[in-house]
Amino acid sequence: MKALVLAGGRGTRLRPLTHTSAKQLVPVANKPVLYYGLEAIRDAGITSVGIIIGDTGADIREAVGDGSQFGLDVTYIPQEAPLGLAHCVLIAQEFLGQEPFVMYLGDNFLVGGISGLVDAFRVGGYDAQILLTKVDEPQFFGVAELGPQNEIIALQEKPAHPRSDLAIVGVYSFSPAIHEAVRAIKPSARGELEITEAIQWLIENGYSVHSHMVTGYWKDTGRLKDILECNRIVLELxxxxxxxxxxxxxxxxxxxxxxxxxxxxxxxxxxxxxxxxxxxxxxxxxxxxxxxxxxxxxxxxxxxxxxxxxxxxxxxxxxxxxxxxxxxxxxxCAAGVPNTHQLMVGDHSQIQVRA
Incomplete structure:
Protein backbone atom coordinates (compact mmCIF):
# COMPACT_ATOMS: atom_id res chain seq x y z
CA MET A 1 0.00 0.00 0.00
CA LYS A 2 1.22 3.51 -0.85
CA ALA A 3 0.40 6.99 0.39
CA LEU A 4 -0.32 10.20 -1.49
CA VAL A 5 0.26 13.34 0.57
CA LEU A 6 -1.12 16.64 -0.70
CA ALA A 7 1.18 19.56 0.08
CA GLY A 8 0.54 21.94 -2.79
CA GLY A 9 -2.11 24.29 -1.41
CA ARG A 10 -1.49 28.03 -1.17
CA GLY A 11 -2.77 28.53 2.37
CA THR A 12 -4.65 31.77 1.71
CA ARG A 13 -6.33 31.71 5.14
CA LEU A 14 -2.94 31.89 6.88
CA ARG A 15 -1.55 34.85 4.96
CA PRO A 16 0.76 36.70 5.29
CA LEU A 17 2.67 33.79 6.87
CA THR A 18 2.08 31.60 3.81
CA HIS A 19 3.29 34.24 1.36
CA THR A 20 6.80 33.03 2.20
CA SER A 21 6.30 29.51 3.53
CA ALA A 22 4.17 26.43 2.91
CA LYS A 23 1.13 26.15 5.18
CA GLN A 24 2.01 22.50 5.80
CA LEU A 25 5.25 23.62 7.45
CA VAL A 26 3.66 25.87 10.07
CA PRO A 27 4.89 24.37 13.36
CA VAL A 28 2.75 22.87 16.10
CA ALA A 29 4.79 22.46 19.32
CA ASN A 30 7.85 23.38 17.22
CA LYS A 31 7.29 20.61 14.66
CA PRO A 32 5.74 21.21 11.20
CA VAL A 33 2.16 19.99 10.77
CA LEU A 34 3.27 17.93 7.76
CA TYR A 35 5.66 15.90 9.92
CA TYR A 36 2.80 14.61 12.07
CA GLY A 37 1.06 13.27 8.97
CA LEU A 38 4.21 11.61 7.62
CA GLU A 39 4.82 9.96 10.99
CA ALA A 40 1.21 8.70 11.07
CA ILE A 41 1.68 7.17 7.61
CA ARG A 42 4.90 5.45 8.70
CA ASP A 43 3.28 4.16 11.89
CA ALA A 44 0.51 2.62 9.76
CA GLY A 45 3.14 0.50 8.01
CA ILE A 46 3.32 2.48 4.76
CA THR A 47 6.77 3.47 3.49
CA SER A 48 6.28 4.52 -0.16
CA VAL A 49 4.95 8.09 -0.25
CA GLY A 50 4.22 10.47 -3.11
CA ILE A 51 4.00 14.15 -2.17
CA ILE A 52 2.07 16.56 -4.41
CA ILE A 53 3.85 19.93 -4.43
CA GLY A 54 3.03 23.32 -5.93
CA ASP A 55 4.41 26.85 -5.62
CA THR A 56 6.06 26.07 -2.27
CA GLY A 57 7.59 22.82 -3.52
CA ALA A 58 11.17 23.92 -2.80
CA ASP A 59 10.30 24.45 0.88
CA ILE A 60 8.62 21.05 1.12
CA ARG A 61 11.59 19.33 -0.55
CA GLU A 62 14.03 21.01 1.82
CA ALA A 63 12.00 20.08 4.91
CA VAL A 64 11.26 16.46 4.00
CA GLY A 65 14.20 15.49 1.79
CA ASP A 66 14.13 11.90 0.59
CA GLY A 67 11.97 10.90 3.55
CA SER A 68 14.64 8.83 5.26
CA GLN A 69 14.39 10.89 8.47
CA PHE A 70 10.87 9.44 8.82
CA GLY A 71 11.69 5.97 7.57
CA LEU A 72 9.96 6.72 4.26
CA ASP A 73 10.81 6.65 0.56
CA VAL A 74 9.46 9.91 -0.88
CA THR A 75 8.67 10.76 -4.51
CA TYR A 76 7.74 14.35 -5.41
CA ILE A 77 4.94 14.99 -7.91
CA PRO A 78 4.63 18.63 -9.10
CA GLN A 79 1.16 20.05 -9.74
CA GLU A 80 1.08 22.98 -12.15
CA ALA A 81 -1.84 24.67 -10.36
CA PRO A 82 -4.30 23.84 -7.55
CA LEU A 83 -6.78 22.05 -9.81
CA GLY A 84 -8.50 19.92 -7.16
CA LEU A 85 -7.91 16.85 -5.02
CA ALA A 86 -9.08 14.49 -7.75
CA HIS A 87 -6.58 16.12 -10.10
CA CYS A 88 -3.84 15.14 -7.61
CA VAL A 89 -4.90 11.50 -8.00
CA LEU A 90 -4.94 11.92 -11.76
CA ILE A 91 -1.37 13.20 -12.01
CA ALA A 92 -0.11 10.64 -9.47
CA GLN A 93 -1.35 7.57 -11.33
CA GLU A 94 2.09 6.62 -12.64
CA PHE A 95 3.47 6.66 -9.09
CA LEU A 96 0.46 4.86 -7.59
CA GLY A 97 0.16 2.18 -10.25
CA GLN A 98 -2.43 -0.47 -9.41
CA GLU A 99 -1.82 -0.44 -5.67
CA PRO A 100 -4.33 0.71 -3.06
CA PHE A 101 -3.32 3.91 -1.32
CA VAL A 102 -4.07 6.39 1.44
CA MET A 103 -4.57 10.02 0.42
CA TYR A 104 -3.63 12.43 3.23
CA LEU A 105 -4.08 16.20 3.13
CA GLY A 106 -0.81 17.60 4.44
CA ASP A 107 -2.36 20.43 6.47
CA ASN A 108 -4.62 18.09 8.46
CA PHE A 109 -3.80 17.36 12.08
CA LEU A 110 -4.95 14.01 13.42
CA VAL A 111 -4.20 12.76 16.92
CA GLY A 112 -4.34 8.97 17.11
CA GLY A 113 -2.88 8.24 13.69
CA ILE A 114 -4.41 6.39 10.74
CA SER A 115 -3.53 2.76 11.58
CA GLY A 116 -7.17 1.99 12.38
CA LEU A 117 -8.33 3.40 9.04
CA VAL A 118 -5.69 1.46 7.09
CA ASP A 119 -6.38 -1.82 8.91
CA ALA A 120 -10.16 -1.51 8.41
CA PHE A 121 -9.67 -0.78 4.72
CA ARG A 122 -7.46 -3.81 4.23
CA VAL A 123 -9.87 -6.12 6.05
CA GLY A 124 -13.04 -4.70 4.50
CA GLY A 125 -11.92 -4.89 0.89
CA TYR A 126 -13.63 -1.60 0.06
CA ASP A 127 -13.05 0.48 -3.06
CA ALA A 128 -12.98 3.65 -0.99
CA GLN A 129 -13.02 4.46 2.69
CA ILE A 130 -13.48 7.98 4.00
CA LEU A 131 -12.57 9.25 7.44
CA LEU A 132 -15.45 11.14 9.06
CA THR A 133 -16.03 13.15 12.22
CA LYS A 134 -19.03 14.88 13.77
CA VAL A 135 -18.96 18.68 13.57
CA ASP A 136 -21.15 21.49 14.87
CA GLU A 137 -21.34 23.38 11.56
CA PRO A 138 -21.47 20.81 8.74
CA GLN A 139 -22.45 23.46 6.20
CA PHE A 140 -18.79 24.49 6.05
CA PHE A 141 -17.51 20.99 5.16
CA GLY A 142 -17.96 18.16 2.74
CA VAL A 143 -20.68 16.04 4.36
CA ALA A 144 -21.41 12.30 4.11
CA GLU A 145 -24.80 10.60 4.35
CA LEU A 146 -24.62 7.02 5.64
CA GLY A 147 -26.68 3.91 5.05
CA PRO A 148 -27.59 1.21 7.61
CA GLN A 149 -24.23 -0.58 7.33
CA ASN A 150 -22.23 2.64 7.61
CA GLU A 151 -21.78 2.65 3.86
CA ILE A 152 -21.69 6.08 2.25
CA ILE A 153 -24.74 6.63 0.07
CA ALA A 154 -24.26 10.31 -0.83
CA LEU A 155 -21.88 13.23 -0.43
CA GLN A 156 -22.59 16.96 -0.23
CA GLU A 157 -19.98 19.69 -0.67
CA LYS A 158 -20.60 22.55 1.83
CA PRO A 159 -24.40 22.14 1.64
CA ALA A 160 -26.79 24.90 2.70
CA HIS A 161 -29.00 22.21 4.27
CA PRO A 162 -26.77 19.32 5.42
CA ARG A 163 -28.31 15.86 5.60
CA SER A 164 -25.93 14.86 8.39
CA ASP A 165 -23.37 16.28 10.80
CA LEU A 166 -20.60 13.99 9.53
CA ALA A 167 -17.78 15.99 7.96
CA ILE A 168 -15.24 14.50 5.59
CA VAL A 169 -11.80 14.53 7.18
CA GLY A 170 -8.83 14.96 4.84
CA VAL A 171 -7.78 11.29 4.93
CA TYR A 172 -9.05 8.71 2.41
CA SER A 173 -8.24 5.13 1.37
CA PHE A 174 -8.75 4.06 -2.23
CA SER A 175 -8.49 1.00 -4.42
CA PRO A 176 -7.28 1.45 -8.03
CA ALA A 177 -10.95 1.97 -9.00
CA ILE A 178 -10.53 5.65 -8.11
CA HIS A 179 -8.41 6.15 -11.23
CA GLU A 180 -11.40 5.39 -13.44
CA ALA A 181 -13.52 7.76 -11.37
CA VAL A 182 -11.16 10.76 -11.62
CA ARG A 183 -10.97 10.29 -15.40
CA ALA A 184 -14.76 10.15 -15.68
CA ILE A 185 -15.65 13.41 -13.89
CA LYS A 186 -15.57 16.96 -15.21
CA PRO A 187 -14.23 20.13 -13.52
CA SER A 188 -16.63 21.78 -11.10
CA ALA A 189 -17.89 25.35 -11.32
CA ARG A 190 -14.69 26.53 -9.65
CA GLY A 191 -12.59 24.78 -12.28
CA GLU A 192 -11.37 21.90 -10.11
CA LEU A 193 -11.70 18.13 -10.20
CA GLU A 194 -13.47 17.47 -6.91
CA ILE A 195 -12.69 14.30 -4.98
CA THR A 196 -16.25 14.30 -3.62
CA GLU A 197 -17.55 14.01 -7.19
CA ALA A 198 -15.13 11.17 -7.92
CA ILE A 199 -16.32 9.31 -4.81
CA GLN A 200 -19.94 9.98 -5.77
CA TRP A 201 -19.15 8.45 -9.17
CA LEU A 202 -17.90 5.31 -7.40
CA ILE A 203 -21.13 5.13 -5.39
CA GLU A 204 -23.35 5.56 -8.44
CA ASN A 205 -21.44 2.91 -10.37
CA GLY A 206 -21.79 0.21 -7.75
CA TYR A 207 -18.43 0.38 -6.01
CA SER A 208 -18.22 -0.13 -2.26
CA VAL A 209 -17.63 3.14 -0.39
CA HIS A 210 -17.45 2.88 3.38
CA SER A 211 -16.99 5.22 6.31
CA HIS A 212 -14.55 5.19 9.21
CA MET A 213 -15.04 7.44 12.23
CA VAL A 214 -12.25 9.50 13.77
CA THR A 215 -11.38 8.06 17.17
CA GLY A 216 -8.95 10.79 18.21
CA TYR A 217 -8.71 14.51 17.62
CA TRP A 218 -8.85 16.08 14.15
CA LYS A 219 -8.43 19.62 12.92
CA ASP A 220 -7.90 21.30 9.56
CA THR A 221 -5.07 23.73 10.34
CA GLY A 222 -6.04 26.31 7.73
CA ARG A 223 -6.91 29.07 10.21
CA LEU A 224 -5.08 30.77 13.07
CA LYS A 225 -7.45 29.55 15.77
CA ASP A 226 -7.09 25.98 14.50
CA ILE A 227 -3.29 26.13 14.57
CA LEU A 228 -3.36 27.47 18.14
CA GLU A 229 -5.83 24.78 19.18
CA CYS A 230 -3.63 22.03 17.71
CA ASN A 231 -0.67 23.52 19.53
CA ARG A 232 -2.65 23.32 22.77
CA ILE A 233 -3.61 19.68 22.17
CA VAL A 234 -0.01 18.60 21.54
CA LEU A 235 1.36 20.57 24.49
CA GLU A 236 -1.19 18.84 26.73
CA LEU A 237 0.67 15.59 26.00
CA CYS A 333 7.38 48.51 22.52
CA ALA A 334 7.29 52.00 21.01
CA ALA A 335 9.20 54.58 23.04
CA GLY A 336 8.31 58.18 23.85
CA VAL A 337 5.17 60.20 23.26
CA PRO A 338 2.54 60.44 21.95
CA ASN A 339 1.14 57.07 23.06
CA THR A 340 0.74 55.55 19.60
CA HIS A 341 0.98 52.20 17.85
CA GLN A 342 3.66 52.01 15.16
CA LEU A 343 3.12 49.23 12.60
CA MET A 344 4.73 47.92 9.42
CA VAL A 345 2.28 45.24 8.29
CA GLY A 346 2.22 43.15 5.13
CA ASP A 347 -0.73 42.19 2.97
CA HIS A 348 -3.49 40.02 4.45
CA SER A 349 -2.32 40.59 8.03
CA GLN A 350 -4.58 40.72 11.07
CA ILE A 351 -3.75 43.14 13.88
CA GLN A 352 -5.71 43.71 17.10
CA VAL A 353 -4.66 46.59 19.40
CA ARG A 354 -6.26 47.83 22.60
CA ALA A 355 -7.34 51.41 22.15
Whole structure:
Protein backbone atom coordinates (compact mmCIF):
# COMPACT_ATOMS: atom_id res chain seq x y z
CA MET A 1 0.00 0.00 0.00
CA LYS A 2 1.22 3.51 -0.85
CA ALA A 3 0.40 6.99 0.39
CA LEU A 4 -0.32 10.20 -1.49
CA VAL A 5 0.26 13.34 0.57
CA LEU A 6 -1.12 16.64 -0.70
CA ALA A 7 1.18 19.56 0.08
CA GLY A 8 0.54 21.94 -2.79
CA GLY A 9 -2.11 24.29 -1.41
CA ARG A 10 -1.49 28.03 -1.17
CA GLY A 11 -2.77 28.53 2.37
CA THR A 12 -4.65 31.77 1.71
CA ARG A 13 -6.33 31.71 5.14
CA LEU A 14 -2.94 31.89 6.88
CA ARG A 15 -1.55 34.85 4.96
CA PRO A 16 0.76 36.70 5.29
CA LEU A 17 2.67 33.79 6.87
CA THR A 18 2.08 31.60 3.81
CA HIS A 19 3.29 34.24 1.36
CA THR A 20 6.80 33.03 2.20
CA SER A 21 6.30 29.51 3.53
CA ALA A 22 4.17 26.43 2.91
CA LYS A 23 1.13 26.15 5.18
CA GLN A 24 2.01 22.50 5.80
CA LEU A 25 5.25 23.62 7.45
CA VAL A 26 3.66 25.87 10.07
CA PRO A 27 4.89 24.37 13.36
CA VAL A 28 2.75 22.87 16.10
CA ALA A 29 4.79 22.46 19.32
CA ASN A 30 7.85 23.38 17.22
CA LYS A 31 7.29 20.61 14.66
CA PRO A 32 5.74 21.21 11.20
CA VAL A 33 2.16 19.99 10.77
CA LEU A 34 3.27 17.93 7.76
CA TYR A 35 5.66 15.90 9.92
CA TYR A 36 2.80 14.61 12.07
CA GLY A 37 1.06 13.27 8.97
CA LEU A 38 4.21 11.61 7.62
CA GLU A 39 4.82 9.96 10.99
CA ALA A 40 1.21 8.70 11.07
CA ILE A 41 1.68 7.17 7.61
CA ARG A 42 4.90 5.45 8.70
CA ASP A 43 3.28 4.16 11.89
CA ALA A 44 0.51 2.62 9.76
CA GLY A 45 3.14 0.50 8.01
CA ILE A 46 3.32 2.48 4.76
CA THR A 47 6.77 3.47 3.49
CA SER A 48 6.28 4.52 -0.16
CA VAL A 49 4.95 8.09 -0.25
CA GLY A 50 4.22 10.47 -3.11
CA ILE A 51 4.00 14.15 -2.17
CA ILE A 52 2.07 16.56 -4.41
CA ILE A 53 3.85 19.93 -4.43
CA GLY A 54 3.03 23.32 -5.93
CA ASP A 55 4.41 26.85 -5.62
CA THR A 56 6.06 26.07 -2.27
CA GLY A 57 7.59 22.82 -3.52
CA ALA A 58 11.17 23.92 -2.80
CA ASP A 59 10.30 24.45 0.88
CA ILE A 60 8.62 21.05 1.12
CA ARG A 61 11.59 19.33 -0.55
CA GLU A 62 14.03 21.01 1.82
CA ALA A 63 12.00 20.08 4.91
CA VAL A 64 11.26 16.46 4.00
CA GLY A 65 14.20 15.49 1.79
CA ASP A 66 14.13 11.90 0.59
CA GLY A 67 11.97 10.90 3.55
CA SER A 68 14.64 8.83 5.26
CA GLN A 69 14.39 10.89 8.47
CA PHE A 70 10.87 9.44 8.82
CA GLY A 71 11.69 5.97 7.57
CA LEU A 72 9.96 6.72 4.26
CA ASP A 73 10.81 6.65 0.56
CA VAL A 74 9.46 9.91 -0.88
CA THR A 75 8.67 10.76 -4.51
CA TYR A 76 7.74 14.35 -5.41
CA ILE A 77 4.94 14.99 -7.91
CA PRO A 78 4.63 18.63 -9.10
CA GLN A 79 1.16 20.05 -9.74
CA GLU A 80 1.08 22.98 -12.15
CA ALA A 81 -1.84 24.67 -10.36
CA PRO A 82 -4.30 23.84 -7.55
CA LEU A 83 -6.78 22.05 -9.81
CA GLY A 84 -8.50 19.92 -7.16
CA LEU A 85 -7.91 16.85 -5.02
CA ALA A 86 -9.08 14.49 -7.75
CA HIS A 87 -6.58 16.12 -10.10
CA CYS A 88 -3.84 15.14 -7.61
CA VAL A 89 -4.90 11.50 -8.00
CA LEU A 90 -4.94 11.92 -11.76
CA ILE A 91 -1.37 13.20 -12.01
CA ALA A 92 -0.11 10.64 -9.47
CA GLN A 93 -1.35 7.57 -11.33
CA GLU A 94 2.09 6.62 -12.64
CA PHE A 95 3.47 6.66 -9.09
CA LEU A 96 0.46 4.86 -7.59
CA GLY A 97 0.16 2.18 -10.25
CA GLN A 98 -2.43 -0.47 -9.41
CA GLU A 99 -1.82 -0.44 -5.67
CA PRO A 100 -4.33 0.71 -3.06
CA PHE A 101 -3.32 3.91 -1.32
CA VAL A 102 -4.07 6.39 1.44
CA MET A 103 -4.57 10.02 0.42
CA TYR A 104 -3.63 12.43 3.23
CA LEU A 105 -4.08 16.20 3.13
CA GLY A 106 -0.81 17.60 4.44
CA ASP A 107 -2.36 20.43 6.47
CA ASN A 108 -4.62 18.09 8.46
CA PHE A 109 -3.80 17.36 12.08
CA LEU A 110 -4.95 14.01 13.42
CA VAL A 111 -4.20 12.76 16.92
CA GLY A 112 -4.34 8.97 17.11
CA GLY A 113 -2.88 8.24 13.69
CA ILE A 114 -4.41 6.39 10.74
CA SER A 115 -3.53 2.76 11.58
CA GLY A 116 -7.17 1.99 12.38
CA LEU A 117 -8.33 3.40 9.04
CA VAL A 118 -5.69 1.46 7.09
CA ASP A 119 -6.38 -1.82 8.91
CA ALA A 120 -10.16 -1.51 8.41
CA PHE A 121 -9.67 -0.78 4.72
CA ARG A 122 -7.46 -3.81 4.23
CA VAL A 123 -9.87 -6.12 6.05
CA GLY A 124 -13.04 -4.70 4.50
CA GLY A 125 -11.92 -4.89 0.89
CA TYR A 126 -13.63 -1.60 0.06
CA ASP A 127 -13.05 0.48 -3.06
CA ALA A 128 -12.98 3.65 -0.99
CA GLN A 129 -13.02 4.46 2.69
CA ILE A 130 -13.48 7.98 4.00
CA LEU A 131 -12.57 9.25 7.44
CA LEU A 132 -15.45 11.14 9.06
CA THR A 133 -16.03 13.15 12.22
CA LYS A 134 -19.03 14.88 13.77
CA VAL A 135 -18.96 18.68 13.57
CA ASP A 136 -21.15 21.49 14.87
CA GLU A 137 -21.34 23.38 11.56
CA PRO A 138 -21.47 20.81 8.74
CA GLN A 139 -22.45 23.46 6.20
CA PHE A 140 -18.79 24.49 6.05
CA PHE A 141 -17.51 20.99 5.16
CA GLY A 142 -17.96 18.16 2.74
CA VAL A 143 -20.68 16.04 4.36
CA ALA A 144 -21.41 12.30 4.11
CA GLU A 145 -24.80 10.60 4.35
CA LEU A 146 -24.62 7.02 5.64
CA GLY A 147 -26.68 3.91 5.05
CA PRO A 148 -27.59 1.21 7.61
CA GLN A 149 -24.23 -0.58 7.33
CA ASN A 150 -22.23 2.64 7.61
CA GLU A 151 -21.78 2.65 3.86
CA ILE A 152 -21.69 6.08 2.25
CA ILE A 153 -24.74 6.63 0.07
CA ALA A 154 -24.26 10.31 -0.83
CA LEU A 155 -21.88 13.23 -0.43
CA GLN A 156 -22.59 16.96 -0.23
CA GLU A 157 -19.98 19.69 -0.67
CA LYS A 158 -20.60 22.55 1.83
CA PRO A 159 -24.40 22.14 1.64
CA ALA A 160 -26.79 24.90 2.70
CA HIS A 161 -29.00 22.21 4.27
CA PRO A 162 -26.77 19.32 5.42
CA ARG A 163 -28.31 15.86 5.60
CA SER A 164 -25.93 14.86 8.39
CA ASP A 165 -23.37 16.28 10.80
CA LEU A 166 -20.60 13.99 9.53
CA ALA A 167 -17.78 15.99 7.96
CA ILE A 168 -15.24 14.50 5.59
CA VAL A 169 -11.80 14.53 7.18
CA GLY A 170 -8.83 14.96 4.84
CA VAL A 171 -7.78 11.29 4.93
CA TYR A 172 -9.05 8.71 2.41
CA SER A 173 -8.24 5.13 1.37
CA PHE A 174 -8.75 4.06 -2.23
CA SER A 175 -8.49 1.00 -4.42
CA PRO A 176 -7.28 1.45 -8.03
CA ALA A 177 -10.95 1.97 -9.00
CA ILE A 178 -10.53 5.65 -8.11
CA HIS A 179 -8.41 6.15 -11.23
CA GLU A 180 -11.40 5.39 -13.44
CA ALA A 181 -13.52 7.76 -11.37
CA VAL A 182 -11.16 10.76 -11.62
CA ARG A 183 -10.97 10.29 -15.40
CA ALA A 184 -14.76 10.15 -15.68
CA ILE A 185 -15.65 13.41 -13.89
CA LYS A 186 -15.57 16.96 -15.21
CA PRO A 187 -14.23 20.13 -13.52
CA SER A 188 -16.63 21.78 -11.10
CA ALA A 189 -17.89 25.35 -11.32
CA ARG A 190 -14.69 26.53 -9.65
CA GLY A 191 -12.59 24.78 -12.28
CA GLU A 192 -11.37 21.90 -10.11
CA LEU A 193 -11.70 18.13 -10.20
CA GLU A 194 -13.47 17.47 -6.91
CA ILE A 195 -12.69 14.30 -4.98
CA THR A 196 -16.25 14.30 -3.62
CA GLU A 197 -17.55 14.01 -7.19
CA ALA A 198 -15.13 11.17 -7.92
CA ILE A 199 -16.32 9.31 -4.81
CA GLN A 200 -19.94 9.98 -5.77
CA TRP A 201 -19.15 8.45 -9.17
CA LEU A 202 -17.90 5.31 -7.40
CA ILE A 203 -21.13 5.13 -5.39
CA GLU A 204 -23.35 5.56 -8.44
CA ASN A 205 -21.44 2.91 -10.37
CA GLY A 206 -21.79 0.21 -7.75
CA TYR A 207 -18.43 0.38 -6.01
CA SER A 208 -18.22 -0.13 -2.26
CA VAL A 209 -17.63 3.14 -0.39
CA HIS A 210 -17.45 2.88 3.38
CA SER A 211 -16.99 5.22 6.31
CA HIS A 212 -14.55 5.19 9.21
CA MET A 213 -15.04 7.44 12.23
CA VAL A 214 -12.25 9.50 13.77
CA THR A 215 -11.38 8.06 17.17
CA GLY A 216 -8.95 10.79 18.21
CA TYR A 217 -8.71 14.51 17.62
CA TRP A 218 -8.85 16.08 14.15
CA LYS A 219 -8.43 19.62 12.92
CA ASP A 220 -7.90 21.30 9.56
CA THR A 221 -5.07 23.73 10.34
CA GLY A 222 -6.04 26.31 7.73
CA ARG A 223 -6.91 29.07 10.21
CA LEU A 224 -5.08 30.77 13.07
CA LYS A 225 -7.45 29.55 15.77
CA ASP A 226 -7.09 25.98 14.50
CA ILE A 227 -3.29 26.13 14.57
CA LEU A 228 -3.36 27.47 18.14
CA GLU A 229 -5.83 24.78 19.18
CA CYS A 230 -3.63 22.03 17.71
CA ASN A 231 -0.67 23.52 19.53
CA ARG A 232 -2.65 23.32 22.77
CA ILE A 233 -3.61 19.68 22.17
CA VAL A 234 -0.01 18.60 21.54
CA LEU A 235 1.36 20.57 24.49
CA GLU A 236 -1.19 18.84 26.73
CA LEU A 237 0.67 15.59 26.00
CA UNK A 238 4.29 16.64 26.50
CA UNK A 239 6.57 15.50 29.30
CA UNK A 240 8.99 17.91 31.06
CA UNK A 241 12.44 17.98 29.47
CA UNK A 242 14.71 20.82 30.58
CA UNK A 243 18.01 20.63 28.68
CA UNK A 244 18.73 24.36 28.57
CA UNK A 245 20.06 26.67 31.27
CA UNK A 246 17.85 28.18 33.99
CA UNK A 247 19.22 30.68 36.53
CA UNK A 248 18.33 30.84 40.22
CA UNK A 249 16.02 33.83 39.80
CA UNK A 250 13.68 31.99 37.42
CA UNK A 251 10.63 29.87 38.20
CA UNK A 252 9.52 26.94 36.07
CA UNK A 253 6.24 25.15 36.86
CA UNK A 254 4.28 22.52 35.00
CA UNK A 255 5.35 20.62 31.90
CA UNK A 256 8.07 22.58 30.16
CA UNK A 257 10.41 21.54 27.34
CA UNK A 258 13.56 23.62 27.18
CA UNK A 259 15.68 22.55 24.22
CA UNK A 260 19.51 22.50 24.26
CA UNK A 261 21.15 25.94 24.23
CA UNK A 262 18.04 27.74 25.50
CA UNK A 263 18.70 30.21 28.34
CA UNK A 264 16.16 31.43 30.90
CA UNK A 265 17.07 34.35 33.18
CA UNK A 266 14.91 36.09 35.80
CA UNK A 267 11.73 34.76 34.19
CA UNK A 268 8.59 32.75 34.93
CA UNK A 269 7.62 29.81 32.70
CA UNK A 270 4.30 28.08 33.33
CA UNK A 271 3.69 25.00 31.25
CA UNK A 272 2.78 23.34 29.16
CA UNK A 273 5.20 25.17 26.87
CA UNK A 274 8.14 24.43 24.62
CA UNK A 275 11.12 26.74 24.13
CA UNK A 276 13.37 26.04 21.15
CA UNK A 277 17.12 25.61 20.94
CA UNK A 278 19.36 28.66 21.48
CA UNK A 279 16.43 30.87 22.45
CA UNK A 280 16.99 33.41 25.25
CA UNK A 281 14.25 34.40 27.69
CA UNK A 282 15.09 37.33 29.98
CA UNK A 283 12.89 39.07 32.58
CA UNK A 284 9.77 37.68 30.92
CA UNK A 285 6.70 35.54 31.49
CA UNK A 286 5.70 32.65 29.22
CA UNK A 287 2.24 31.28 29.98
CA UNK A 288 0.55 27.98 29.15
CA UNK A 289 0.12 26.63 25.63
CA UNK A 290 2.94 28.61 24.08
CA UNK A 291 5.58 27.38 21.63
CA UNK A 292 8.69 29.49 21.09
CA UNK A 293 10.93 28.49 18.17
CA UNK A 294 14.70 28.34 18.03
CA UNK A 295 17.07 31.34 18.04
CA UNK A 296 14.41 33.66 19.44
CA UNK A 297 14.73 36.45 22.00
CA UNK A 298 12.05 37.22 24.57
CA UNK A 299 12.94 40.16 26.80
CA UNK A 300 10.84 42.14 29.31
CA UNK A 301 7.69 40.68 27.79
CA UNK A 302 4.68 38.48 28.53
CA UNK A 303 3.16 35.91 26.18
CA UNK A 304 0.75 32.99 26.41
CA UNK A 305 -1.38 30.75 24.18
CA UNK A 306 0.74 31.70 21.17
CA UNK A 307 3.26 30.42 18.65
CA UNK A 308 6.50 32.24 17.84
CA UNK A 309 8.54 30.94 14.91
CA UNK A 310 12.32 30.72 14.57
CA UNK A 311 14.52 33.79 14.73
CA UNK A 312 11.95 36.24 16.10
CA UNK A 313 12.21 38.67 19.00
CA UNK A 314 9.66 40.15 21.39
CA UNK A 315 10.96 43.05 23.48
CA UNK A 316 9.15 45.19 26.04
CA UNK A 317 5.63 44.00 25.19
CA UNK A 318 3.36 43.84 28.23
CA UNK A 319 1.00 41.09 27.01
CA UNK A 320 0.63 38.93 23.90
CA UNK A 321 -1.96 36.15 23.59
CA UNK A 322 -3.68 34.15 20.86
CA UNK A 323 -0.95 35.17 18.43
CA UNK A 324 1.09 33.57 15.65
CA UNK A 325 4.37 35.38 15.00
CA UNK A 326 6.30 34.40 11.88
CA UNK A 327 10.00 33.86 11.30
CA UNK A 328 12.52 36.65 11.88
CA UNK A 329 9.88 39.06 13.15
CA UNK A 330 10.60 41.91 15.57
CA UNK A 331 7.88 42.90 18.03
CA UNK A 332 8.80 45.78 20.36
CA CYS A 333 7.38 48.51 22.52
CA ALA A 334 7.29 52.00 21.01
CA ALA A 335 9.20 54.58 23.04
CA GLY A 336 8.31 58.18 23.85
CA VAL A 337 5.17 60.20 23.26
CA PRO A 338 2.54 60.44 21.95
CA ASN A 339 1.14 57.07 23.06
CA THR A 340 0.74 55.55 19.60
CA HIS A 341 0.98 52.20 17.85
CA GLN A 342 3.66 52.01 15.16
CA LEU A 343 3.12 49.23 12.60
CA MET A 344 4.73 47.92 9.42
CA VAL A 345 2.28 45.24 8.29
CA GLY A 346 2.22 43.15 5.13
CA ASP A 347 -0.73 42.19 2.97
CA HIS A 348 -3.49 40.02 4.45
CA SER A 349 -2.32 40.59 8.03
CA GLN A 350 -4.58 40.72 11.07
CA ILE A 351 -3.75 43.14 13.88
CA GLN A 352 -5.71 43.71 17.10
CA VAL A 353 -4.66 46.59 19.40
CA ARG A 354 -6.26 47.83 22.60
CA ALA A 355 -7.34 51.41 22.15
Missing amino acids: IEPDVRGTVDGLSEITGRVILEPGAVVENSILRGPIVVGADTKVTSSYIGPFTSIGSNCLLQNSEIEYSIVLDGSSVHGVSRLAHSLIGRNVEVS
